[in-house]
Amino acid sequence: xxxxxxxxxxxxxxxxxxxxxxxxxxxxxxxxxxxxxxxxxxxxxxxxxxxxxxxxxxxxxxxxxxxxxxxxxxxxxxxxxxxxxxxxxxxxxxxxxxxxxxxxxxxxxxxxxxxxxxxxxxxxxxxxxxxxxxxxxxxxxxxxxxxxxxxxxxxxxxxxxxxxxxxxxxxxxxxxxxxxxxxxxxxxxxxxxxxxxxxxxxxxxxxxxxxxxxxxxxxxxxxxxxxxxxxxxxxxxxxxxxxxxxxxxxxxxxxxxxxxxxxxxxxxxxxxxxxxxxxxxx
Amino acid sequence: xxxxxxxxxxxxxxxxxxxxxxxxxxxxxxxxxxxxxxxxxxxxxxxxxxxxxxxxxxxxxxxxxxxxxxxxxxxxxxxxxxxxxxxxxxxxxxxxxxxxxxxxxxxxxxxxxxxxxxxxxxxxxxxxxxxxxxxxxxxxxxxxxxxxxxxxxxxxxxxxxxxxxxxxxxxxxxxxxxxxxxxxxxxxxxxxxxxxxxxxxxxxxxxxxxxxxxxxxxxxxxxxxxxxxxxxxxxxxxxxxxxxxxxxxxxxxxxxxxx
Numbered sequence: 001x002x003x004x005x006x007x008x009x010x011x012x013x014x015x016x017x018x019x020x021x022x023x024x025x026x027x028x029x030x031x032x033x034x035x036x037x038x039x040x041x042x043x044x045x046x047x048x049x050x051x052x053x054x055x056x057x058x059x060x061x062x063x064x065x066x067x068x069x070x071x072x073x074x075x076x077x078x079x080x081x082x083x084x085x086x087x088x089x090x091x092x093x094x095x096x097x098x099x100x101x102x103x104x105x106x107x108x109x110x111x112x113x114x115x116x117x118x119x120x121x122x123x124x125x126x127x128x129x130x131x132x133x134x135x136x137x138x139x140x141x142x143x144x145x146x147x148x149x150x151x152x153x154x155x156x157x158x159x160x161x162x163x164x165x166x167x168x169x170x171x172x173x174x175x176x177x178x179x180x181x182x183x184x185x186x187x188x189x190x191x192x193x194x195x196x197x198x199x200x201x202x203x204x205x206x207x208x209x210x211x212x213x214x215x216x217x218x219x220x221x222x223x224x225x226x227x228x229x230x231x232x233x234x235x236x237x238x239x240x241x242x243x244x245x246x247x248x249x250x251x252x253x254x255x256x257x258x259x260x261x262x263x264x265x266x267x268x269x270x271x272x273x274x275x276x277x278x279x280x281x282x
Numbered sequence: 283x284x285x286x287x288x289x290x291x292x293x294x295x296x297x298x299x300x301x302x303x304x305x306x307x308x309x310x311x312x313x314x315x316x317x318x319x320x321x322x323x324x325x326x327x328x329x330x331x332x333x334x335x336x337x338x339x340x341x342x343x344x345x346x347x348x349x350x351x352x353x354x355x356x357x358x359x360x361x362x363x364x365x366x367x368x369x370x371x372x373x374x375x376x377x378x379x380x381x382x383x384x385x386x387x388x389x390x391x392x393x394x395x396x397x398x399x400x401x402x403x404x405x406x407x408x409x410x411x412x413x414x415x416x417x418x419x420x421x422x423x424x425x426x427x428x429x430x431x432x433x434x435x436x437x438x439x440x441x442x443x444x445x446x447x448x449x450x451x452x453x454x455x456x457x458x459x460x461x462x463x464x465x466x467x468x469x470x471x472x473x474x475x476x477x478x479x480x481x482x483x484x485x486x487x488x489x490x491x492x493x494x495x496x497x498x499x500x501x502x503x504x505x506x507x508x509x510x511x512x513x514x515x516x517x518x519x520x521x522x523x524x525x526x527x528x529x530x531x532x533x534x535x536x537x538x539x540x541x
Contacts, residue, residue, distance in 0.1 A: 002367060003369070005369075006370045007370075008365075008367075009364075010360075012376060014361070015358060018357055019416070019417070021413070025398060027391065027394075029397070033394070089285055098534070100289065101533055102526050106296060106526070109478065109523065110478065110515075110519060110522075111480065111494065111495040112495070113498070114498060114515050117511075121302060121303070122299045122302050129301070129302050158295065158296065162296075170534045170537075170538075208537060219389060222481075240389055256394075259389070259393070263387070266387065270381065274378065
């Protein structure tokens with residue numbers, strides 16, 4: 001058992017100060033701006049909760065919220081099982097698995113704004129490697145809503161699968177071999193081994209995967225904007241695209257109110273998630 | 283057999299966009315007086331390296347990413363040690379707090395960060411970006427280092443104390459060599475999250491100090507030399523690929539949720 005020692009705060013303080021500067025202060029500022037109408041930095045008026053009422057009352061906001069939630073759900077439903085499957089597959093290769101981990105981690109080091117560009121180049125009808133084939137089967141990501149969805153989901157999966165695989169593999173490879181040997185002696189099926197031995201022991205790794213993937217897919221901007229800027233006909237208009245429009249339109253008060261709302265949504269999900277994990281632990 | 287096929291399909295999926303980028307980067311895509319379109323060669327890479335703006339952008343990115351990694355490790359190490367070795371009042375709240383900062387979407391904070399940092403004269407400077415990237419990198423560094431320190435038996439600390447090492451000398455001479463792989467993994471994750479980030483990097487570089495990501499963005503114009511863009515993109519992948527190679531044996535330690 002670790003001893004109780006409040007001198008530990010000295011060691012934690014630098015981290016806390018740094019986070020207060022780059023996270024705490026800006027967060028308070030956003031909260032404050034959200035209650036003001038901002039023309040310039042010197043011409044600011046108190047408007048109370050007007051912005052919040054406007055945003056929450058608009059159907060566009062609710063529609064975008066729905067789309068973002070759907071996108072996150074789909075991204076998690078595809079990437080988490082797929083990532084675990086790949087990690088299990090690699091686990092079978094023992095120490096050679098590292099040759100699989102390195103390539104799947106590769107998309108993680110690609111600058112975010114280059115990812116949509118790489119994919120748009122790949123499916124470009126004339127010059128892309130996949131372009132002619134996709135054009136032949138009538139794949140039209142510019143003007144058909146669900147095709148754009150498919151493309152963004154594929155690109156997002158390409159981008160982030162590596163993180164799921166690496167973290168799931170980390171959890172799986174930490175399970176002592178004795179557990180699997182015992183299960184093999186009992187004649188447990190592959191599914192039973194996964195369900196009762198592997199899954200419970202990688203929940204810590206999966207929890208962080210879930211949270212990171214939820215937040216990043218819920219707040220997807222770079223890829224979605226570059227691929228179709230919310231189109232066609234707002235079919236891929238996610239929450240962040242609306243925020244981006246307001247910032248570009250210098251509507252700072254409203255943008256800040258919106259940012260506050262997004263932060264609160266993310267916070268609520270994280271809090272519920274952590275509370276649920278803690279409950280299972282105790 | 284099935285496993286082999288599945289892995290092959292996965293490799294195809296992962297590598298296909300990168301293969302196309304590499305092919306294009308060696309192909310002349312804008313015909314010039316001396317070169318026909320479609321010529322294969324190193325001209326795109328020569329063009330990139332001959333452009334001062336692009337060279338400067340690579341340097342800028344390298345500076346703020348290194349600064350960020352150094353800062354994150356230096357600040358995270360004591361905090362991780364405290365969390366791994368002791369309980370203290372508010373430790374779970376601290377863990378919850380860093381989780382909240384890790385998941386705060388950058389776009390939410392971009393506006394006040396810009397205003398705050400312009401007051402301090404940190405706009406257009408690599409220091410500003412290095413600082414703000416700590417928002418999401420510091421928590422990750424703390425989680426990773428904490429799990430590595432926890433794996434070192436407590437007796438190790440006590441032996442070092444008996445040898446008369448305490449404080450900074452204990453961290454530098456004993457703990458850091460002991461958890462070197464952990465520092466490598468933490469540096470890797472900090473590196474990738476900082477190198478690829480674009481929201482803060484864009485908003486904090488208005489007129490100068492452009493990072494590699496923004497420099498690539500600026501190469502798109504009415505007549506884009508896509509070969510040159512791809513050459514720049516491939517170059518921008520090299521440090522990341524090198525990082526993956528260096529930590530390949532320890533990559534599988536990953537990090538888990540601590541809250």
